[in-house]
Amino acid sequence: MSATLLLEQCLNGMQLGIMLFLMSAGLTLVFGIMNLVNLAHGSFYMAGAYLGAFVYASSQSFLLGVVAGLGGALLIGLIAEFLIFRRIYKGDHLDHVLVTFGLTLIFNDLARLIWGPAALFARVPPFLSGQVNIFGLISYPAYRLAIIVVGLAVAALLYVLLRHTRLGMLIRASASNRTMASALGVNVVVLYALVFALGAGLAGLAGLMAGPIFTVIPGMGDNVLILAFVVIVVGGLGSVEGAFCAALVIGLIDTLGRSFMKPLFGLFLERAAADNSAPAIASMLIYILMAIILFFRPQGLFPPKSR
Amino acid sequence: MTKERIALAMVVVLALLPLLFAAMGESYYLTVATRMMIFGIAALSLDLILGFGGLISLGHAVYLGIGGYAVGILDFYGISNGFVQLGVATLASAGAALFIGAVSLRTSGVFFLMITLAFSQMVYFLAISINSFGGDDGLTLNAHSDLGLNFGNTQVFYYFVLACLAFFLWLSFRIVRSRFGMLLRGMKFNESRMIAIGFPTFRYKLTAFVISGAICGFAGALLANQTLFVSPSIMQWSRSGDLLVMVIAGGMGTIVGPVIGAIMFLLLEKVLASFTTYWGALLGMVLIALVLMGKTGLLGGMAKGGRPHG
Numbered sequence: 327m328s329a330t331l332l333l334e335q336c337l338n339g340m341q342l343g344i345m346l347f348l349m350s351a352g353l354t355l356v357f358g359i360m361n362l363v364n365l366a367h368g369s370f371y372m373a374g375a376y377l378g379a380f381v382y383a384s385s386q387s388f389l390l391g392v393v394a395g396l397g398g399a400l401l402i403g404l405i406a407e408f409l410i411f412r413r414i415y416k417g418d419h420l421d422h423v424l425v426t427f428g429l430t431l432i433f434n435d436l437a438r439l440i441w442g443p444a445a446l447f448a449r450v451p452p453f454l455s456g457q458v459n460i461f462g463l464i465s466y467p468a469y470r471l472a473i474i475v476v477g478l479a480v481a482a483l484l485y486v487l488l489r490h491t492r493l494g495m496l497i498r499a500s501a502s503n504r505t506m507a508s509a510l511g512v513n514v515v516v517l518y519a520l521v522f523a524l525g526a527g528l529a530g531l532a533g534l535m536a537g538p539i540f541t542v543i544p545g546m547g548d549n550v551l552i553l554a555f556v557v558i559v560v561g562g563l564g565s566v567e568g569a570f571c572a573a574l575v576i577g578l579i580d581t582l583g584r585s586f587m588k589p590l591f592g593l594f595l596e597r598a599a600a601d602n603s604a605p606a607i608a609s610m611l612i613y614i615l616m617a618i619i620l621f622f623r624p625q626g627l628f629p630p631k632s633r
Numbered sequence: 634m635t636k637e638r639i640a641l642a643m644v645v646v647l648a649l650l651p652l653l654f655a656a657m658g659e660s661y662y663l664t665v666a667t668r669m670m671i672f673g674i675a676a677l678s679l680d681l682i683l684g685f686g687g688l689i690s691l692g693h694a695v696y697l698g699i700g701g702y703a704v705g706i707l708d709f710y711g712i713s714n715g716f717v718q719l720g721v722a723t724l725a726s727a728g729a730a731l732f733i734g735a736v737s738l739r740t741s742g743v744f745f746l747m748i749t750l751a752f753s754q755m756v757y758f759l760a761i762s763i764n765s766f767g768g769d770d771g772l773t774l775n776a777h778s779d780l781g782l783n784f785g786n787t788q789v790f791y792y793f794v795l796a797c798l799a800f801f802l803w804l805s806f807r808i809v810r811s812r813f814g815m816l817l818r819g820m821k822f823n824e825s826r827m828i829a830i831g832f833p834t835f836r837y838k839l840t841a842f843v844i845s846g847a848i849c850g851f852a853g854a855l856l857a858n859q860t861l862f863v864s865p866s867i868m869q870w871s872r873s874g875d876l877l878v879m880v881i882a883g884g885m886g887t888i889v890g891p892v893i894g895a896i897m898f899l900l901l902e903k904v905l906a907s908f909t910t911y912w913g914a915l916l917g918m919v920l921i922a923l924v925l926m927g928k929t930g931l932l933g934g935m936a937k938g939g940r941p942h943g
Contacts, residue, residue, distance in 0.1 A: 363743050365874075413925060419743055420689055421924045424881060427874045428920030435914035552754050552870060555747045563743065606762040613755035617736050620748060624740045 330464045335585045336578065337460075341470050343577025344477030348532035349554040350561070350569040351484060352525020358564025358630060359501045359521055360415050365426035366406070367529055367554070368547025369433035374399040374530030375537040375546060376437055379448035388451040392534060399530020400523050407522040415518070430548070437544040448537030473535045480531065481570055488566060497521060501564065501630070553580075556616050561626055568628030576612050583611040640802045640889040647795050651788055663787045664859070669899045670794045671855045673892035674801050676879040678848035683877070684886030685809055686841050687821030689746045692733075692753030693876050696726040696846045698760060698868030700853025705772040705863040715780030719854050726850020727843050729756070734842035738835060753868055760865040771864025778858050794855055798892065801848055805888045808844070817841055878920060 353367050378395025382388055410429065414421050450469045457465040488494040500507040500517055508514045533547065540546065557576055561568030587608040591600035619627060647670065654662045675697055682688040703722035712718070737748040766772050777784035784790045808814050820827050820834050827834050857863045866872075875898065883894020901919075905912030 425921050425924050428917035431913040431917035435911040559747045609758040609762045610755045613751050
């Protein structure tokens with residue numbers, strides 16, 4: 327196990343973590359404020375990936391692709407909120423599960439109808455297709471590095487938005503007591519729509535960036551959605567800061583587990599046994615981690631203080 | 634008509650169905666109907682914790698997978714004794730439910746939902762990554778479980794599944810009418826009050842969770858026997874969603890409702906799939922309409938007290 331490989335895998339892990347954070351930020355905000363369980367959140371991720379890849383390919387403009395992916399996901403989120411979600415905020419969690427499960431089925435089939443069941447090719451833009459030399463140690467794909475940078479920037483922006491702007495204050499106020507916030511004159515309906523669209527946009531951004539790395543196929547959002555659930559449960563439901571930490575931890579552990587579990591097991595197991603058991607354990611690692619954390623802290627690592 | 638009468642009528646109709654199919658010369662329908670009954674058992678098991686315990690599990694299909702793989706793995710090692718296979722399938726599922734329940738029942742509400750989902754994903758990925766048992770491609774069985782019955786004969790297998798369904802219906806009615814069932818319902822409506830009265834609610838919920846998992850594991854073993862094949866896809870998360878839909882469409886907390894829900898669901902799937910490959914979207918629309926119009930399922934009105942809101 328060389329140091330350069332370790333560094334490379336750490337960066338890969340961070341990149342996965344950043345993606346997971348973008349997915350889970352919206353999920354945890356929507357849960358914290360509207361108390362909504364949204365299984366259709368993965369659909370916004372898929373929408374971002376499809377629209378981004380499709381518009382980039384047909385217009386040959388990367389910028390246009392980004393605008394389409396990000397804006398498209400945001401718009402779809404806004405429309406879905408207006409047509410469906412705002413009717414079910416008051417329902418119980420079972421209603422949420424059924425409606426959003428149904429929406430996921432619809433969105434997956436819609437993607438299949440429009441772009442077919444096969445994977446859509448998503449291109450890396452030319453100016454990011456090269457390798458970057460990091461500290462003279464390793465050369466790392468520029469695109470993956472860009473994901474980390476963009477993700478960290480978005481995380482910082484989100485922090486400023488939530489902690490240091492009027493809108494963020496209103497969002498936090500509604501999260502801690504929506505009835506009181508509403509009574510004090512906050513337009514909760516508009517605020518909910520904004521938060522929902524923000525979450526959908528972040529998921530769209532994650533999907534947009536994930537396009538060239540993972541395959542763009544119908545249902546691509548489902549697996550990421552479940553990972554995002556693990557993240558927000560571990561981080562503490564409703565806490566964006568918690569989601570950030572949990573996302574990075576889970577991204578790192580998953581990536582490092584998949585690449586180093588085999589040599590690690592090889593140290594004390596026979597080769598054949600290690601080859602068989604390592605991938606199995608590696609794929610379960612984050613779920614085992616989640617089970618352990620929840621056993622000792624059922625409310626997650628960083629539960630929001632104000633509720 | 635009481636729910637028991639509906640259940641009895643349903644079993645009688647199901648018992649007569651093969652005669653009708655034989656008269657129509659459509660033996661394929663028998664296979665479809667068998668599959669419906671197996672999912673009926675699975676849905677019924679979910680209803681025990683969802684409808685009576687108020688526990689929204691989004692990972693119930695994992696027990697279908699564990700039951701199915703128990704049969705598949707025993708068969709892989711040449712153990713075809715049906716009593717062993719079905720027994721191990723049930724016990725393994727019960728064991729998994731005990732572990733999953735012990736962790737996830739410490740939480741409640743949406744945490745519970747997500748943790749059950751995560752655990753089912755864990756087992757799903759485990760099944761995918763173990764290449765000795767087929768991995769992603771699944772495991773093909775050499776033979777049916779050997780109970781001294783010829784499961785290769787669709788009629789024999791149909792009646793065996795029907796007998797199992799009837800037994801589990803009876804068992805479930807016994808459970809929910811018992812003191813234990815009353816306690817479960819009490820916890821669903823007001824857990825803190827039950828604790829205040831002095832009941833160790835965790836223990837009761839865990840027991841219900843284990844019983845439910847065991848029954849669902851049995852259904853998984855039946856499913857493996859029907860198709861002579863198990864693959865990770867039987868415990869995909871959307872399968873757990875399907876099970877939830879079956880229970881709710883049929884009516885939570887009614888025992889017989891979920892069985893009818895399962896039959897309706899698979900029937901709808903078959904019918905829609907014959908028209909269009911996009912039946913998932915149609916099903917999604919039905920689901921959304923179902924909730925937005927405030928339906929409580931086919932037999933929902935019969936569940937005393939209805940659903941708690943808020």
